[in-house]
Amino acid sequence: MSHVELPAANATSLNKPLRVLLLEDSAADAELIERELNRAGRPVLAERVDSREAFALALRDFGPDIVLSDHSLAEFDAPAALSVLRAIRPATPLIVVSGGIDGRTAVRCLRAGAEDFVTKDRLDRLPSSIEAALAVRQRLNTLTPRQLQVLGLVAEGHTTREIAQRLRLSAKTIETHRSEVMRRLGIHDLASLVRYCVRVGLVAADE
Numbered sequence: 001m002s003h004v005e006l007p008a009a010n011a012t013s014l015n016k017p018l019r020v021l022l023l024e025d026s027a028a029d030a031e032l033i034e035r036e037l038n039r040a041g042r043p044v045l046a047e048r049v050d051s052r053e054a055f056a057l058a059l060r061d062f063g064p065d066i067v068l069s070d071h072s073l074a075e076f077d078a079p080a081a082l083s084v085l086r087a088i089r090p091a092t093p094l095i096v097v098s099g100g101i102d103g104r105t106a107v108r109c110l111r112a113g114a115e116d117f118v119t120k121d122r123l124d125r126l127p128s129s130i131e132a133a134l135a136v137r138q139r140l141n142t143l144t145p146r147q148l149q150v151l152g153l154v155a156e157g158h159t160t161r162e163i164a165q166r167l168r169l170s171a172k173t174i175e176t177h178r179s180e181v182m183r184r185l186g187i188h189d190l191a192s193l194v195r196y197c198v199r200v201g202l203v204a205a206d207e
Contacts, residue, residue, distance in 0.1 A: 017043040021064035023081055025050040025073050036123040052076045059088040066130055067094040079112035090148055090202050091140040093133035113201030137200050142184045150177040155197035
C-alpha cells in the first residue's frame, strides 16, 4: 500500500484519504499512475492487485472508493472485474486505465458499467475523471446496503413480488425501500431510476 495524493472533490472531504484499488499486473505502470495522482493535493491510499481472487478480497477488506483497472489482464479483463465489483461493492466506480484500447473494446467496457477509460499516455485526465465518477455517485452514499440491493434489483427489471421473494421480505417492505430510495436519490419515475443505475454502473447497459 502506498500514499499518493489527488485533488479534493470538496472541502468537507479534503482530509479523508481516497482509497484507490489498482487492478494492474505491471508494477511499473502502477507506479506511473500513482505518480500522476501524486501531483495533486488530496491524500490517497492505493493498493495494487493482479488477479480475480486478490481483487475480490481487496474489495471486501480494503474497501476502495474507486477502482482503476487495466482492461486486458491475462484471464481477468475489465468487464469481468465489473461483474465482481457489482456483486461486492455496487456503488464503487471503475475507470479503465489502459496502454491502448480500440473502439469496440471501449464500448464493451462502457456498456458493462465502466465510468470512463483513460489511456496511459494521457494520465493527466485521470484526476478529473475520478472526481466526476465520485460526484455522480454521491447520492448513492445516502443509501443503506439493503436499499442499494433493492435499487439494483429494481433496475434489472424485477417486480416487487420477485424482489420480496428473493430477499425474503414482505412486498410492503420492498415498496417502502423503493420509495425511500427514490426520495433519497431525488428520482420520481422508474425510467429515470433505470437510466441513473445504468449511468453509475449498478447494472450493465444491456441488462
